[in-house]
Amino acid sequence: MDKILRINMGAEGGPKLIEDPLGDYEGLGGRAMTSAVVLKEVPADCHPLGEENKFVIAPGMLSGTLGAQTGRISVGCKSPLTGGIKEANSGGQAAQVLARLGYAAIILEGKPADGSCYKIVINKDGVSISEDKSLAGLGNYAVVEKVKAEYGDKVATISIGPAGEMKMGAASVAFSDMEMRPTRHAGRGGVGAVMGAKGVKLIVLDDEGMPRRQAKDVEAFKDANKRFVAGLNSHPVTSQGLPAFGTNVLVNVVNEAGGFPTRNFKTGRFEGASKISGETMAEQTAARGGVVTRGCHKGCVIRCSGDYTGPDGKWLTKQPEYETVWAHGANCGIDDLDVIAQLDRIDDDLGLDTIEMGNAIAVAMDAGLAEFGDGEAALKLMDEVAKGTALGRIIGNGAGAVGKMFGVENVPVVKNQSLPAYDPRAVQGIGVTYATSTQGGDHTAGYAVATNLMKVGGDVDPLKPEGNVELSRNLQIATASIDASGMCLFIAFAIMDQPETFQALLDMINAHYGYSWTADDWAEFGMQILRNEREFNKAAGFTNLDDRLPKYFKKLPLAPHNITFQVTDAELDSVFNF
Amino acid sequence: MDKILRINMGAEGGPKLIEDPLGDYEGLGGRAMTSAVVLKEVPADCHPLGEENKFVIAPGMLSGTLGAQTGRISVGCKSPLTGGIKEANSGGQAAQVLARLGYAAIILEGKPADGSCYKIVINKDGVSISEDKSLAGLGNYAVVEKVKAEYGDKVATISIGPAGEMKMGAASVAFSDMEMRPTRHAGRGGVGAVMGAKGVKLIVLDDEGMPRRQAKDVEAFKDANKRFVAGLNSHPVTSQGLPAFGTNVLVNVVNEAGGFPTRNFKTGRFEGASKISGETMAEQTAARGGVVTRGCHKGCVIRCSGDYTGPDGKWLTKQPEYETVWAHGANCGIDDLDVIAQLDRIDDDLGLDTIEMGNAIAVAMDAGLAEFGDGEAALKLMDEVAKGTALGRIIGNGAGAVGKMFGVENVPVVKNQSLPAYDPRAVQGIGVTYATSTQGGDHTAGYAVATNLMKVGGDVDPLKPEGNVELSRNLQIATASIDASGMCLFIAFAIMDQPETFQALLDMINAHYGYSWTADDWAEFGMQILRNEREFNKAAGFTNLDDRLPKYFKKLPLAPHNITFQVTDAELDSVFNF
CATH class of the missing domain: 1.10.569.10 (Aldehyde Ferredoxin Oxidoreductase Protein, subunit A, domain 2)
Incomplete structure (x- = not known):
């Protein structure tokens, strides 16, 4: 993960590839990477489907290592759905494979002719890009079948379906899973439409012959990972509820x-x-x-x-x-x-x-x-x-x-x-996240449900405003860091309840990068991601009025509790007071 | 014009009528009235089609008098198209008739059951409101034919067609003309959808038996009107171009x-x-x-x-x-x-x-x-x-x-x-108006075309930025006042070129209301309207980023001049520096 692959899809004579050093983006991964690139390189007033927008794919900081749960990948751009910054992340195989191929990010830039349908293939020998009109209009399942026939079933795919080609605001980006089915999606905010606007239908990643990423301190990383896995295996949500019933x-x-x-x-x-x-x-x-x-x-x-x-x-x-x-x-x-x-x-x-x-x-x-x-x-x-x-x-x-x-x-x-x-009326903490997240209505951005309903990481009454702003704030910060790490968000259940598991996570990052991060550094890292995203959204025209639920949630009571959303606008405006 | 008719369309048991004194709205008409009511009474964050929005119809300050060109009527609300304040105005018969019926405004409030289809009839005997399902789904022409059959051809109508009933963002409000055809429209911003959301299909106005409005100084008004008409009859645009070719x-x-x-x-x-x-x-x-x-x-x-x-x-x-x-x-x-x-x-x-x-x-x-x-x-x-x-x-x-x-x-x-x-690239003054008007893309809000192309009121190069911000600013201010007066905007050609015609207009207002307005008072009146509208839009979440043309007008040159829009963002942000 020591380089960035940029492809100018609108270059004269066809797509032009450049490999960049990491530069300012050194040490970033996942959401930290995508949001930094979008803030720095995308004019906030651009058209989401136009040449100025960029489509960024970034594996997490720990993706491609032997660490457990490190298979998340982030997709970033200016969102055609919200008009603000977007980071949508996904599981599947691509994060590990792309990281092992050495790329901290793929950035698609520019705008090709309408109707372009490119395929990008990346393996140990390099990057190739070519038009493949036979893919046009295919569903993700058919795309993956074609890939299997041509490249075997050990590769990872990133693709869009017809919705992305039609540039729909709900279009996702699909990632293949371990069975090589396109079941994992960076779903939200229309990221698939932006990939479609860049004329790219499919990216095939093949890490055959590429080594696993090595930590700076291999033994310390192994030890931390072991403690981390033990923590996941001991928390009831991650060891029982989720495996048994999903x-x-x-x-x-x-x-x-x-x-x-x-x-x-x-x-x-x-x-x-x-x-x-x-x-x-x-x-x-x-x-x-x-x-x-x-x-x-x-x-x-x-x-x-x-x-x-x-x-x-x-x-x-x-x-x-x-x-x-x-x-x-x-x-x-x-x-x-x-x-x-x-x-x-x-x-x-x-x-x-x-x-x-x-x-x-x-x-x-x-x-x-x-x-x-x-x-x-x-x-x-x-x-x-x-x-x-x-x-x-x-x-x-x-x-x-x-x-x-x-x-x-x-x-x-x-x-x-x-x-x-x-419903934000009956789970008011998640209502705070919905209202204020840089991402638009989103539960993953600060999953207060855990504490409101499942009593993980504390106990905050879901039916009262008290404590829910602080809860959402802390979760939004922690989530930004998790989304950067490449870790699956579900580790949050264990690290919120078990200090030793959180320490194991920090130890993994420190061992891999040679850092000496404390919990404060981890929080500051998340806060900086949120500051970046807020800065982009402000430049795109967002005001505190965009940090609101639709008004009817404050007017129409929800059965069975017959309750409305109680958190005041002033409280919502205090979420990002850091 | 000494009272306001309010109808709560969402009242229990059916619409409830109230006649209010003018109160704070004394002396206002047209756009000054609608924008003051919307700013004061409509929560800026409300849903345009919801119960909190209000639908305001106001004849101009001089409508219903013997003054020439005083037949404009304003329709105001929060716009379902722009999300900001809206004043759309129209010619036709209604302004004169409604003014003579004594109403400075009709304000429709609340929200009736879906599918409501009300008819309001106002004549010298009072106001009646009733459901008339036979009107549902009819085009404006069929509506007016039914009105003619029932009320004769001397009344004035205000109606919506199926587009308003379907609450479309391009829906207009139709006003009948002198031949009693529904050819005059408050067209812009989806005002018809708001009338539709209030469940009102038709308003019939009959001023039979009502007197013409009298000025405080009848003779001075007559004299001013005579000079005003002479001015219109001597300017080439209003006396030759417009009558001959429209x-x-x-x-x-x-x-x-x-x-x-x-x-x-x-x-x-x-x-x-x-x-x-x-x-x-x-x-x-x-x-x-x-x-x-x-x-x-x-x-x-x-x-x-x-x-x-x-x-x-x-x-x-x-x-x-x-x-x-x-x-x-x-x-x-x-x-x-x-x-x-x-x-x-x-x-x-x-x-x-x-x-x-x-x-x-x-x-x-x-x-x-x-x-x-x-x-x-x-x-x-x-x-x-x-x-x-x-x-x-x-x-x-x-x-x-x-x-x-x-x-x-x-x-x-x-x-x-x-x-x-x-095109704002070839007529840059109107580009400034398009970008900055409180109304969204609109030529009537500050018709710089007059000075850019027709050299009325001066000569500002249409292909260069210089002078166009000042031109648009002054025109936006003057237009707000004209839109309040009830005067047809086309008087602007004459009052911009002929100081004595502008003076005649001021004299008409002064004679009617007993004022002693100078040109500065007239300008201040317009500025206050714009301040009100800007205040509403700000509260609705607009920022200076909303005061921009789509970016491509700055990037793609327009043939035959091969020119882009040249006015800078900073210059656009200086339009409302008063």
Whole structure:
């Protein structure tokens, strides 16, 4: 990870490659890298689909090492959905492979002719880029099949589906998993549309013959990693809940807490919750002969994923995440797991953010385009997206677009990005994160649900404003650092509750880089990432008015607690007081 | 004009009427009234289609008097198109009639049940409001026919078409003209959608039995009005150009100047200009037996309008304005006046802003949905709007929406409102107005074209930045005052060139209200309106970054002058330095 690969996609005579030294970006990875590059190199007032925007892919600081959970990769750009800075990250194989190929970042620049369809191949011998029109319009699954036929099944892929080619605001970037399926996505903010605007359909990464990254102090790194893994293996969430039931273990938890947004955020409990819960899904998968527990990348010890096996006993899609089950399920009034799994598969294939799509369909249902609960209608709407019809363009541009085009007043977006699977009225800490995150409506940016509902890292009442600003602030800072490290966010459960596991993480970074970071350094690192992102957003025209939930969350009480969002605007404005 | 009619459309048990004294709004009219009410009473962060927004209709300060040109009426609200404050004004009969009925404003508040379709009737006996489902979905022409059958042809109407009912961002509010046709529109910013959100389809105004408004000093008013009319009758633009050829006299002027945006602002000259010019249209109208010169309201002495007579010799629509001919013509590469007139008629009937629609169709053409120059395709797109299909919803929400849904990069909007018929690169003064107006892309807010191209009120080079900020600033201030007075903006040609005509205008105001306003008071009045509007927009989240043209106007040179927009951001930020 000692160089940056820049490709000017708009160069005369075709794409032009440059390998740059790290320079100012030395020591950065993941979100720290993408946000630094976007802040420094992208004019904040540029058009997200224009030549001035840049598309940055960066493995984490520890990706490519032998460290556990280091398989996260960040995608950064100016977001076509929010108009602000975007870092969307993903699991899958690419982070480890790209890091071992020696690249701290790939930066796509400029703008090629409309309709360009390039493939980039990187292996130990170098980088090649070529037009491949045969890929145009293909779904991610078909793309990966072609890659397997040509390059075998040991490579990693980064690709966009038709949604990215059509430059939809909900378009994702797909990353292949250990089974070489395109099931892992940098989902949010329309990053796939920016890759599409750069004319790149596919990146193939092959690290055969490349060594694992070595720490400066190999023994200290090994020792720290061992302690770190032991910590993950001893925390109940990372060692039991997540492996057994996946993230979808949350359906029952959040529904019980009354914060499970149902039918476009109208109530906080879904009568069909038990039919779509993680427990039900695991039981069904086992009964249908599927594998219940898998990891998404080499080196994962949590293994929160698994198969989703269809009624025919065949693999249909990866185990849909909790947020996906919620978005396509409860939020649309749908209680049929097989329908939800089909929608998840379609999202992965077209290259779409499941959270944005579930919200878009729910708002469309509110607009009268379909009935809540009608799974067939939801599938038909996805077919419109696949075909790129006018209606499909609207849905594929997200919930905000659906609301505007059809005159719906109550649309759950912040910075035009859809809110995820926790109602901010019943889980007020996550509401603070939704409102103030640099990323728009986002749960991963500061997952206060952990402390509000699962009592990890403390106990802050989810129904009262007290303590939730501080909680969200601290989590947003810590998350920025985690997103830079290349670590899976789920390590947070263990490092929040177990000081020795947090110390093990710091020790890994220190051993690898020769640092002597303390907890304060780790926090300062996260704060600097957030400062960078806030600076970009301010230059892009954001004000504190953009750090607000839609007003109706303060006016319409949510059943069963009959509560509104209680955190004041002044409190929201104090989140970034560092 | 000594009272305000408020109707709470969301009151329990149905709409509730209140007559308020003027209070703080004493002495205000037109834009001064609407912007004061919106600033004071509408929370800037509200949803434009929600219960907190208000829909304000206000005749001008001198409307309803015997003064010439006093027939303008203002419509104000928070705009669903721009998200900022909106004042859209219109000619037609309503200003005079509403003023004589004694109302300085009608304010629609609250939010009724979805699908409400109310009719409000105001006459000398009072105000009545009732549901009339038979009006639902009707075009403005059908609405007016029903009104004629029930109330005769001496009343004035204010109505919305299906676009307003569908809450489209380009929806207008229609006002009947002297022939009782719905040809006059408060077109911009989606004001029709807000009237639609208030559930009001139609307002019928009947001033039978009501006296003309009397000035405090009747004789002084008569004398001033006489001098004012003499001034209008002596200026070449208001006495010759506008009556003979209508506003469309500008096609040849602007095309010659190289500032006639063609095919979505790609070049500054249209090869088909002579086929759609005002001269050609007037000749054709005369040959087809139509009336070439008409006014739009009683008391108009300029009479810039006329008939558009179809190939069958029958009245088809009013003489389309220059901006309409440009938007549906050159900007879409269409050189067929009969097609343009049909599009104008459809816009009036559906209740849509012709500028926004022409731009939306041009951007759709750029997106590949139709070929430039294909009039039939443009008519088909309008049919989609009429039917409210998904594609129609996109088009009906304006050029910005089309660009976003179809991933088009170069979209000519400021604050999401489409730019009118003068390219800001070749007419840089109007570029300053487009960028900085509180209203979004708007030519009427500070019509620098007059001085840049027609050399009215001075001579400022249209191709250089020098002097254009000052020009736009002064015009924006003067225009705000004119828009408050109820005067038609075209008086500006005469009052800019003829000090005695400007004095006559001040004398009319002073005689009517018992004021002793000087030119400074007039300017201060305009500045206060702009300050109010800026204050609202700031509270709605606008920053100086919203006071910018789309970046491509600074990067892509416009033929034939091969010039970009030259005014710096710092200069733009100095426009409101008062």
